[in-house]
Amino acid sequence: MMPYRYLDDLTVADVAFEARGSSLEELFTAAWEATLQVMIENPNSLGKVESRNIALVEPSLDLLLHNFLQELIYYKDAEGLLLRIEDCRIQWVEGRSKFARLDARARGQMIDPKVHRLGTDVKAVTFYRFDLARENRGWTATVVLDV
């Protein structure tokens, strides 16, 4: 079973989904897979040609997820790259100041309409109903994408 499901009743014009993971790393990876699937119907067709490292620090976990998804959307426009997460580490640091830190490695390739069955472009991650929560067996997030 996919670690995400689309929520058809939450929005009419855009795309909403709920992602799950037993860890934050699994949750973030699932949330990006759900986003990617909106833009490309056959994400398995993406070759591992290019690699990018993503490092983010945010004051809260939900902002970390928001900006993680935004960062991957950025590569789609700025470099024409669709990426998949290969390795992801997330830390919640509590010291003199509290913050969430993410280090991830993503691999993928330039968009090629001859190979990739394209879907709908994702413009942005909205804050509408945006939510990240801890549950008994892990983590869940609700995301509405502007398309």
Next chain:
Amino acid sequence: MAPAGCIQINENLWEIPPSYKQGMQVPVRIYASKPLLDSMDPAVFEQSTNVATLPGIVGYSYCMPDGHSGYGFPIGGAAAFDIEKGVISPGGIGFDINCGMRLVATSLTWEEVQPQLQRLVDRLFDRIPAGVGGKGFLSLSRSEFRTLSEKGMKWCLKKGYALQEDLDRTEENGSIKEADASKVSEKAVERGYKQIGTLGSGNHYLEIQVAKPENILDEKLAAAYGIDQPNQVVLMFHCGSRGFGHQIATDYLQGFLRVMQSKYGMPVRDRELACAPFGSEEGQDYFKAMNCAINMSFVNRQVILHRIREVFSEVFGKDPMDLGLHQIYDVTHNTAKVESHTYEGKQQNLLIHRKGATRAFAPGMKGVPKEYREAGQPVIIGGSMETGSYLLAGVQSGQQSFFTTAHGSGRTMGRRQAKKQFRGQDLEKRLRDRGIYVRSVSYAGLAEEAGAAYKDIDEVVRSTAAAGLSRPVVKLVPVGNVKG
């Protein structure tokens, strides 16, 4: 379904009073016939009433007849704010800043275009990139891109991509003032500087349409706008500021969230309605960056028009001007602009947010092109690829909504539901059988835009006209479509 407490004012106007929700400063006014009101999803009412709580809002929180749920404001939402006491909100504009419509006339008739239709659509599809990751033909430096984002269509005029008449027939003459590229992030530039001349995807499209004699609803106004022969062919397209605008909205939305409560003491009711006082440093920075995206989007549509002229010239072997390829008008959808309006008996500057809504200035108003001064501002309402679109005109009674009207037919079915219900390949065939030739980057994207996923555009336009927001001039039916 409208919430309890929603009062019917007349056949096409409904009101939700401030007592409905704590913090509402003004009532909500929804322009819709009963069937359209009933088709609106509950989030429309939630979002419209949230807008009514924003500081400095004046008059009403408006929702147009094509309204449907968005984020922050509903799509089809509009609101005016006091310049001194009011706020500016990216959620009242949308991520796709200055997503808008352009309508272009030709002197060709359907009989002349029909034999070349397939070739025309194929060439337009080849020459105007669409879909996920589409890149334009212009090779620009980042610095040049920043310049064009400040200059708008004046940049196109200088570079040979526009005629003066194109600027004259564009809202704000295609170059909005107070655009400052120093307020735009490097990330926004990186996302946008290769995307000039691209359509994007979703509900973005380029369409060849026909003005059939039976669909001319106001002959005099149609002629004033340059539609004056039977079965005249026109082109309509819909696109925006691409990744550039999306990033500017994202940057400032997050920035506003950091200061809204802590610096300005404003409660965050909905994070998508993050805002800052219009006169504050943060508010002004966003305004100037957003204006850059407005200009970039005008340039994007202008470069697409340049490509259209090249394709028609190539296919028909004539100069584009000999084919009558004159722009009728270009309207913006997603903006916040300072406009002068009469409010409470005084002429004053107000900040008008329109999200999925169109400005519709009346005859005689400043800002309407000289040649349309008697007719009023053209309004372009895009429909689905199956059902057609409309050209309308601004009217004096539009004053009731700060001269704001509908922008499209409005979605009624979710994208995933549409994909479950329709197959892109079947839709393409069905359209071809009806004489509409479609090229699309994505069959999934095509299915999402099926006509049945939208409200009845005829009903939207009927309600818009009956409410006195704008006057229908011509219904335009599609014959060819390039879909992102």
